[in-house]
Amino acid sequence: MSASVVYALAFYLATAIFIIGVARKIVQYAKTPAPLKIPTMPAPVTQGGVVVRMATEVVLFNSLFKSNKWTWIFGWMFHFALLLALFRHLRYVIPADSFLMPLIGHEIIQAFGKYAGFAMLAGLTGLFARRIFVDRVRYISSPSDYAMLLLIMGIAGTGMLMAFVEHTDIVMLKEFMLGLLVFNIQPLPTDLLLLVHLGLVISLMIIFPISKLLHAPGLFFSPTRNQVDNSRDKRHLAPWAAELEAGRKAGE
Amino acid sequence: MAAADFETPELQEYTVVPKLEEGTMAHSSPFIAKEKLQTPLGFPGELVDNWEEKVITKMDDLRGKYRGFQVFLDSCVKCGACTDKCHYYLGTKDPKNMPVARQDLLRQVYRRYSTFAGKFFGALGIPGFVGAADLNKEVLDDWYSYFHQCSQCRRCSVYCPYGIDTAEISMAAREIMDSVGLGQKYCNEIIGKAQTIGNNLGLPEKALIDTLEGLEEEVEEDTGVAVKFPIDQKGADILLVTPSADFFAEPHVDGLIGYAKVFHEAGASWTMSSHASEAANFGMFIGSYENMRTLSLRVRKAALDLGVKRIVFGECGHAWRVAYSFLHTLAGPFDFLDQSYPIPQHICEYTHDLIEKDALKFDKSENDHMTLTFHDSCNVARASRMGDKPGGQMEIPRAVIKAVCNNYVDMPVETIGEATFCCGGGGGLLTDDLMEVRVKGAQPRMEAYKSVVDNGGVTHLAAICAICKAQFTKILPAYGFGMTDIVSVHQLVSEAIILTGSDDDTSEDSNTNESE
Numbered sequence: 001m002s003a004s005v006v007y008a009l010a011f012y013l014a015t016a017i018f019i020i021g022v023a024r025k026i027v028q029y030a031k032t033p034a035p036l037k038i039p040t041m042p043a044p045v046t047q048g049g050v051v052v053r054m055a056t057e058v059v060l061f062n063s064l065f066k067s068n069k070w071t072w073i074f075g076w077m078f079h080f081a082l083l084l085a086l087f088r089h090l091r092y093v094i095p096a097d098s099f100l101m102p103l104i105g106h107e108i109i110q111a112f113g114k115y116a117g118f119a120m121l122a123g124l125t126g127l128f129a130r131r132i133f134v135d136r137v138r139y140i141s142s143p144s145d146y147a148m149l150l151l152i153m154g155i156a157g158t159g160m161l162m163a164f165v166e167h168t169d170i171v172m173l174k175e176f177m178l179g180l181l182v183f184n185i186q187p188l189p190t191d192l193l194l195l196v197h198l199g200l201v202i203s204l205m206i207i208f209p210i211s212k213l214l215h216a217p218g219l220f221f222s223p224t225r226n227q228v229d230n231s232r233d234k235r236h237l238a239p240w241a242a243e244l245e246a247g248r249k250a251g252e
Numbered sequence: 253m254a255a256a257d258f259e260t261p262e263l264q265e266y267t268v269v270p271k272l273e274e275g276t277m278a279h280s281s282p283f284i285a286k287e288k289l290q291t292p293l294g295f296p297g298e299l300v301d302n303w304e305e306k307v308i309t310k311m312d313d314l315r316g317k318y319r320g321f322q323v324f325l326d327s328c329v330k331c332g333a334c335t336d337k338c339h340y341y342l343g344t345k346d347p348k349n350m351p352v353a354r355q356d357l358l359r360q361v362y363r364r365y366s367t368f369a370g371k372f373f374g375a376l377g378i379p380g381f382v383g384a385a386d387l388n389k390e391v392l393d394d395w396y397s398y399f400h401q402c403s404q405c406r407r408c409s410v411y412c413p414y415g416i417d418t419a420e421i422s423m424a425a426r427e428i429m430d431s432v433g434l435g436q437k438y439c440n441e442i443i444g445k446a447q448t449i450g451n452n453l454g455l456p457e458k459a460l461i462d463t464l465e466g467l468e469e470e471v472e473e474d475t476g477v478a479v480k481f482p483i484d485q486k487g488a489d490i491l492l493v494t495p496s497a498d499f500f501a502e503p504h505v506d507g508l509i510g511y512a513k514v515f516h517e518a519g520a521s522w523t524m525s526s527h528a529s530e531a532a533n534f535g536m537f538i539g540s541y542e543n544m545r546t547l548s549l550r551v552r553k554a555a556l557d558l559g560v561k562r563i564v565f566g567e568c569g570h571a572w573r574v575a576y577s578f579l580h581t582l583a584g585p586f587d588f589l590d591q592s593y594p595i596p597q598h599i600c601e602y603t604h605d606l607i608e609k610d611a612l613k614f615d616k617s618e619n620d621h622m623t624l625t626f627h628d629s630c631n632v633a634r635a636s637r638m639g640d641k642p643g644g645q646m647e648i649p650r651a652v653i654k655a656v657c658n659n660y661v662d663m664p665v666e667t668i669g670e671a672t673f674c675c676g677g678g679g680g681l682l683t684d685d686l687m688e689v690r691v692k693g694a695q696p697r698m699e700a701y702k703s704v705v706d707n708g709g710v711t712h713l714a715a716i717c718a719i720c721k722a723q724f725t726k727i728l729p730a731y732g733f734g735m736t737d738i739v740s741v742h743q744l745v746s747e748a749i750i751l752t753g754s755d756d757d758t759s760e761d762s763n764t765n766e767s768e
Contacts (some may be wrong), residue, residue, distance in 0.1 A: 025326070032319040035541065037577045038417065039407045041634050042670060043643035067333035074414075094359075130332065135272050138334035138485065139347045142383035144328050144369075145274065177279065186326065210368045215414055220328030223320045224415035229637055231577045232594050234256035235584045240317055 004176065004188040007198060011180055014205040021209025022217060029221040035238035041230035050228055057225055071130065078123030078152075079117035085159070088113020092170075092177045117160040148211070149199055158197035159195045166192045258688045260730045261343060266703065269336040269695045270345040277692075281397045282685050286537060292444050295542055296433035302352075303432040304387050308365050310431045311358075315366075321424050324416040325362045328352060330383075331529060334408040334418075335565045338672045340401050343692035344714050348398045351408035357394050358425050360385035394737070396434060399425040401689050404537065405630035405677035422679070430538055431553040438683035443534045443543055450550065451496035451530035457484075460526055461551050463499050469528040471509060477751040479516045480682050481508075484558065490515070491555050492524050492599075493575075494566025495531045495718035501741050504721055507567050512744025515750050517612055522564075524571035525554035526616035532718065536578075537680035540613075542760040544574065548582035564597045567740060569629030571716030576636035581705025600716060601638045603745060604648045604767035615756060616658050616747040622712045623659035624744070625704050626650055627697065627724075628672035629717035649716055649741055656748035661708035667700035676714075677723030687726075694727040701733070716741050 044050050056062040063080075065167045091106045101110065128149045130139045162168050169189040180185035188194075207213065221224065237245075257727055287297030298305060315322045328623050334351040336342070343347040348354060351595035363370035363384035370384035379385055404419035428437065445454040449665050454464075464481035471479045482488065492515075498508040515522045528550040534545030562710040563586075565575045575596045580586065586595045594601065606612050630645060646669050654660055676693035704710040713728075715721055715738060 029319060029323055032322055034315065034319040036581060038420065039636070040406060040415055040417065040670075041637055041645065045384075045639075045640075045642060046540045057415075061413055063411055064331070064333050064413040066339070069411075071331055071333055127331075134332065134351060135576060136269075136335035136347070137330070139272060140330045140332060140335065140350065140352050142330070142380065144382045150656065162646075181347070203286060207369075212327070212329045215327040215329050216324045221319060221323050222325075222415040224409050224417050229642065231580055235580050237581055238317075241581070244542070 016017035018205040034223040037231040039225040039227040072124030081120035084116035197223040272347040273345040283436045283437040284442040289440045327414045340693045343695035360433035392430040405674035406634040427539035439680040453496040457526040475754045482523045490522035491560040497569040497718040506743035508744035509741030526556035533574040545582045553584040567716040569631040571640040573631040573635040613750040618747045619657040630674040673697040675723040
């Protein structure tokens with residue numbers, strides 16, 4: 001089998017694992033009741049307030065900012081840079097005539113995405129250094145915690161090498177990616193950097209639903225952050241608690 | 253059991269994050285509940301034979317019942333944001349007292365048996381690669397030790413980027429241990445008493461009545477006013493549910509006298525109940541929804557039997573969490589109560605409303621011999637609210653104190669409000685067999701107190717929690733402060749309030765003087 005076929009199949013497999021795995025976790029979180037009101041107080045007293053609270057957590061990492069400025073700056077830098085890089089990468093999977101192309105393809109977006117790589121590596125290096133040098137963080141780190149940082153550093157590093165040093169055949173790559181979308185396997189450039197880059201991305205997609213990377217969907221389901229503080233005004237009752245209540249009353 | 257062979261930490265100018273020292277608190281474990289305490293709560297009398305299996309089954313069960321538990325087990329990225337936030341870590345240096353490490357004691361078992369990564373690397377013989385570990389007696393012993401070194405104060409949850417609350421993990425761990433027969437004597441004994449007698453201290457109705465009569469005499473002697481302490485009075489408007497420590501412990505009882513004086517001055521019709529003579533709900537400490545509900549239903553029954561229109565809770569931290577956040581869920585709906593008042597209401601809210609309406613008269617100079625600071629009780633600050641606005645739980649008690657005292661200074665901002673340090677005795681730890689962790693865990697609070705004693709002339713620490721008050725009467729002397737530095741907020745109200753018709757009441761005279 002050629003590299004194109006191997007990578008195409010790996011991409012399909014990884015995408016399936018990623019989508020099904022994450023969807024299953026989201027369904028699990030959504031289906032599991034939160035039987036008690038446990039927002040970390042002071043908490044918003046309206047649903048709109050919860051949206052604002054959640055937004056400050058998702059966009060600004062508010063709680064982390066309160067906790068530790070170093071972890072915050074490294075963590076935020078990495079995540080925001082990752083977002084910019086992802087945005088830049090969209091041009092490889094959307095057709096040239098798409099209405100999105102003028103936006104994604106705009107040189108400002110592309111430049112931000114390109115240079116974000118430096119911020120990403122800097123943030124990841126900072127996080128890695130904290131694991132090594134801060135005794136408390138070292139104590140709680142497992143090998144997989146380091147491995148995951150190295151994996152993402154590898155993705156960023158190979159990506160930057162391709163962006164700044166050793167370009168790959170971008171037209172050919174785009175044809176391969178667009179082909180994947182319609183199950184038509186096109187040849188993939190075979191530069192080592194690209195193959196490593198894509199291999200690491202595939203690995204990341206596969207480990208996402210079985211690792212701590214679940215913090216991404218997890219945050220949205222965290223009852224201490226997404227609950228409204230209204231327990232005195234509105235009765236909150238989980239289905240299993242209601243059953244317990246009905247059983248007791250019938251039994252009495 | 254380790255006796256008191258430990259040294260009280262030396263207080264620093266401000267709290268320093270220590271270098272970790274492994275195993276400093278591994279020996280700390282509370283007494284185990286015997287069969288006679290376990291069985292009435294529906295738990296096995298001793299560690300069951302196939303506990304390994306049962307632990308996993310119970311964990312799976314809880315993951316299906318509590319979204320928070322499941323999400324928190326999955327979401328931690330080990331960023332370290334919480335590692336320096338727990339007062340028990342700061343006071344003991346034991347790394348297993350860092351919130352994330354405490355959670356990991358349980359998470360490693362979840363990872364090993366219930367996730368693909370843990371099973372896969374476990375099969376390869378390297379579960380530790382993904383933070384998983386086999387469940388064995390050593391792990392269970394660690395659980396018993398370190399999940400009883402968490403006061404469920406939620407300080408870690410404020411700083412976690414995903415809101416992971418170690419209290420939820422601790423509660424689940426304790427419920428799992430109870431379910432395999434490994435219960436804590438202190439909590440389970442108290443829950444048993446509250447469920448059979450009606451309060452944590454096991455005070456029978458007769459003793460309560462005697463105590464309250466004694467208080468009536470004392471207050472009348474002191475003030476010349478017949479302030480009543482009614483109990484089981486049918487048809488009263490307000491049911492007061494207060495921690496049983498308020499009936500006789502110091503300084504708790506001075507708070508109770510304060511509530512009675514406030515009700516008296518407001519002309520309120522109120523009563524306590526011998527059936528629900530306990531505000532605290534230790535069912536929460538052991539994570540048991542059923543036990544928490546059984547205890548809450550006593551409050552409902554008392555309210556129905558006495559035909560009251562309102563429920564007011566006395567000064568108690570974890571109790572106020574259960575009352576404010578859970579009571580409606582556990583024992584509601586309360587459609588038989590007057591809907592124009594919050595259900596339930598905190599005594600500080602009640603007093604504060606009267607102060608706002610100018611319905612109470614105070615002589616603030618009665619408290620001039622003190623300079624106060626306020627200890628935000630962890631579960632009031634981070635797990636409940638008072639008033640209409642978020643943060644009212646911080647503002648209202650302070651407003652009450654400032655209305656009755658001239659001298660008030662706050663402790664450093666990083667140690668109060670949502671960042672408040674626990675007293676060190678909450679969450680089922682207020683027992684002599686855990687004295688070492690209680691003393692060491694109080695270090696950050698004591699350091700904050702010391703800073704305002706040294707720099708702000710503070711002489712007294714006011715609190716609104718029965719556990720905080722009991723804990724501080726023991727811990728303040730250990731750190732070289734006075735045992736009586738700790739006061740109830742309503743004790744301050746009690747000192748300053750001018751009762752109509754009392755010897756101190758000069759309002760009639762002054763009115764006459766003005767009109768002359």
